[in-house]
Amino acid sequence: MRNSRFPMQTSRVAACFAIMAFAAVVAFVMLATSGRSRAAVTQEAAATVVAVQTSPVQRATVAQPVRGYGIVAASPSNVTTISLPYGVRITQLRVQPGQSVARGTPLVIVQADPAAVLAAAQAKSTVTLAQGEVARTQSLLDKGLATQSQLAGANKTLQDAQQALAAQNHLNIGTGSNTIAAPFDGVVLNVAVAQGDQIQAGAAILQLAAANGNKDMRANVMLGIEPSDVASIHTGDAVLLRGLSTSLVKTVAMGRVVMVGASVDAQSQLVNVGANVPLAQTPFIPGTRVSADIETRVGPHWAVPRSAVLKDAAGAYVFQISPDRKAHRVNVVIQVEESDRYGVDGPLDAARPVVTSGNYELQDGMAVQASGDAAQ
Numbered sequence: 001m002r003n004s005r006f007p008m009q010t011s012r013v014a015a016c017f018a019i020m021a022f023a024a025v026v027a028f029v030m031l032a033t034s035g036r037s038r039a040a041v042t043q044e045a046a047a048t049v050v051a052v053q054t055s056p057v058q059r060a061t062v063a064q065p066v067r068g069y070g071i072v073a074a075s076p077s078n079v080t081t082i083s084l085p086y087g088v089r090i091t092q093l094r095v096q097p098g099q100s101v102a103r104g105t106p107l108v109i110v111q112a113d114p115a116a117v118l119a120a121a122q123a124k125s126t127v128t129l130a131q132g133e134v135a136r137t138q139s140l141l142d143k144g145l146a147t148q149s150q151l152a153g154a155n156k157t158l159q160d161a162q163q164a165l166a167a168q169n170h171l172n173i174g175t176g177s178n179t180i181a182a183p184f185d186g187v188v189l190n191v192a193v194a195q196g197d198q199i200q201a202g203a204a205i206l207q208l209a210a211a212n213g214n215k216d217m218r219a220n221v222m223l224g225i226e227p228s229d230v231a232s233i234h235t236g237d238a239v240l241l242r243g244l245s246t247s248l249v250k251t252v253a254m255g256r257v258v259m260v261g262a263s264v265d266a267q268s269q270l271v272n273v274g275a276n277v278p279l280a281q282t283p284f285i286p287g288t289r290v291s292a293d294i295e296t297r298v299g300p301h302w303a304v305p306r307s308a309v310l311k312d313a314a315g316a317y318v319f320q321i322s323p324d325r326k327a328h329r330v331n332v333v334i335q336v337e338e339s340d341r342y343g344v345d346g347p348l349d350a351a352r353p354v355v356t357s358g359n360y361e362l363q364d365g366m367a368v369q370a371s372g373d374a375a376q
Contacts, residue, residue, distance in 0.1 A: 048366060048367065049366075049367045049368065049369050050327070050358055050361050050362055050366055050367070050368050050369070051358055051368070051369050051370075051371075052319075052321075052327075052355045052356075052357060052358035052359065052362070052368045052369070052370055052371075053355070053356050053357035053358060053370065053371045054321055054353035054354060054355055054356060054370045054371070055304070055305050055308065055353055055354055055356045056353050056354075057302055057303070057304055057320075057348055057349075057350060057352070057353065057354050058302070058303060058350060059300055059301070059302060059303070059350070060300070060301070060302075060303040060343075061298060061299065061300055062298075062299070062300075062301045062303055062335075062336050062338050062341070062342075062343030063238075063295035063296060063297060063298040063299075063336060063338055063343075064232065064295075064296045064297040064336040064337060064338065064343075065240075065293040065294065065295060065296070065338060065339070066225060066229045066232065066233060066293070066294045066296050067291065067292070067293055067294075068223035068224055068225045068273060068291070068292050068294060069223065069224055069244075069289070069290070069291050069292070070221050070222050070223035070224060070275075070289075070290060070292065071221070071222065071287065071288065071289055071290070072220065072221055072279065072284050072285065072286050072287065072288040072290060073187070073189065073209040073220050073221070073286035073287065075218070075219035075220055075221065075222045075259075075274050077218045077219050077259075077274065078209055078210050078218045078219055078220040079189060079207055079208070079209050079210075080183070080184075080186075080207070080208045080209075080210070081204045081205075081206075081207050081208075082107060082108075082180060082204070082205045082206050082207070082208060083202055083203060083204050083205055084110065084180070084199075084201065084202075084205070085201050085202060086112060086113060086173060086201045087112075087113035087115065087198070087199065087200050087201050088110035088111060088112055088113060088178075088198075088199060089110065089111045089113070089196070089197070089198045089199075090108060090109075090110055090193050090194065090195055090196060090197045090198075090199065090205075091109050091110060091111050091177060091195070091196075092108065092109040092195060093108055093191065093193070093194075093195050094106045094107055094108060094109065095107050095108075095188045095191070095206070096188065096191065097188055097189065097190050097191055098187065098188065098285075098286075099187070099188045100185075100186070100187050100188075101182045101185070101186060101187070101188060101208070102182065102185050103181075103182055103183065103184050103185050104181050104182060105181060105182045106179050106180070106181055107180050107181060107182055107188075107205075107206060107208075108179075108180045108193075108205055108206070109177050109178070109179050109180070110177070110178050110180060111177055111178070112173045112178060113198075117173060119168065119173075120168040120173040123161070123164045123165040123167075123168040124165060124168075126161040126164065126165070127158070127161040127162055127164075127165045129161075130154070130157045130158035130160075130161040130162075131158060133154045133157065133158070134151070134154045134155055134157075134158050136154075137150050137151045137154040138151060180205070182208060183208075184208075184210055185210070186208045186209050186210045187208070187209045187285065187286045188206060188207070188208055188209075189206075189207040189208065189209050189286055189287075190206065190207050191205075191206045192204045192205060192206060192207075193205050193206070209286045218258070218276060219258050219259050219274025219275060219276055220275075220276060220277060220279065221239075221241065221255070221274070221275045221276075221277050221290065221292070222272055222273070222274055222275075223239075223272070223273045223274075223275060223292050223294075224265070224268050224270035224271070224272065224273075225270055225271050225272075225273050225294075226270060226271075227264055227270070227271050229296075230260065230261070230271045230273070232296040232297055233257060233260050233273060233294055233296055234257065234260065234296075235256075235257055235258060235259070235260060236256055236257060237256065237257045237294050237295055237296055237298075238254065238255075238256060238294070238295040238298075239254065239255045239256060239257060239275045239277060239292050239293070239294050239295075240252055240253075240254060240292060240293045240295075241253040241254070241255060241275075241277050241284065241290050241291075241292050242290060242291050242292070242293075243283070243284065243288060243289075243290055243291075244289045244290060244291055245288075245289070247283075248283060248284070248288070248290075251282070251283055251284070253277050253278070253279060253282050253284060254277070255275050255276050255277030255278065256275065256276055256277075257273060257274070257275055257294060258274050258275060258276045259272075259273065259274030260273050260274075261273060261274075273294070275292065275294075297335070297336050299335070299336075299343070301335050301336065301343030301344055301345060302332070302343070302344045302345065302346065302348050303341050303342075303343060304318060304332075304341060304342055304344055304348075304354050305340060305341055305342075305354070305356050306337075306340055306341060306342055307356045307357065307359075308342075308354040308355060308356045308359065309332065309334065309342050309344065310359060310360070314331065315331060315332075315333070316331070316332050316333065316334050316344070317329050317330060317331045317332060318330050318332055318344075318346075318348070318354045318355070318359075319354065319355040319359050319362050320348065320349060320352040320353065320354055320355075321352055321353050321354075321355065321368060321370060322352060323352075325367055325368055325369070325370070326365055326366065326367055326368070327355060327359075327362045327363075327364065327365070327366045327367075327368050328364060328365070329364045330346055330347060330348055331346055331347075332344040332345065332346030332348070333345045333346060353370070355368070
């Protein structure tokens, strides 16, 4: 019995070795098959020629546009209210809303209120009386019948009277009709009075919007901007103005940002941004509703078409075509978006075009046939 156990152990060891040898053979066969499969896939990819379309790439100044909407001449800084510091009666209106006027054009003719005319006349007579009192006091002083203090009081009264008269003269109150002229070139926005009206001192007569010229840097367009976009807008940024109506959709005008609001408007829930846009000889008259693109984050980047940029888990990338007609992946960082192109940064080669169509089928190193290439 003791001698029979040794052959059994020997047979078990032999069986184990046989199993291990079989497993090793199977693993070797599987590894060899897998290697051949990967090689076959690589050879197949290298042999594939993908038809693509390309576009040249170049460094350019690219901006991130921010869209806003507004109204021409809606900025308070561009609108002047015409009023008078004394009561008047409107004897004649010479303009109407929407009318363009040049500087010096008669706007309205008024007749001063009798009380204002009386005040002007009294100012003149007060000066005359004070001058006479100064002369009389000086004469008495020369005779020893008045004191220096009395003469100083008379001179003080004269000075006060002269200042009051100067103020009345500044008001330009006359006993007859008085013509109020336009202080600058502009457009009449609205007229608040009618012919024959009696108005109080300081009451609005009409509003005049300045016709901005190249030297007038007041805001003549107020735009509403989303609060999240305002941080990128700065004074001096370029503004491209477009009309919202069908007739003006292709009409544009260029200007600059002159004011950036620091709070949200309670009614619109937007931030007001003022722009100065020279609008002479354009159809953008006061009251025109417009849209505007403000150029922000302006800087030099690689300008590539939107269709050229792809994204995956590793980030954004493009394919560039080498001289041997192979596609090579280049990782990029998108900095700005402008219309139909991106401004990107990355190790691009200006001599190699980027793939704009067919790039979804590409892998790094694939052969390509660009539009216009001869068949390979």
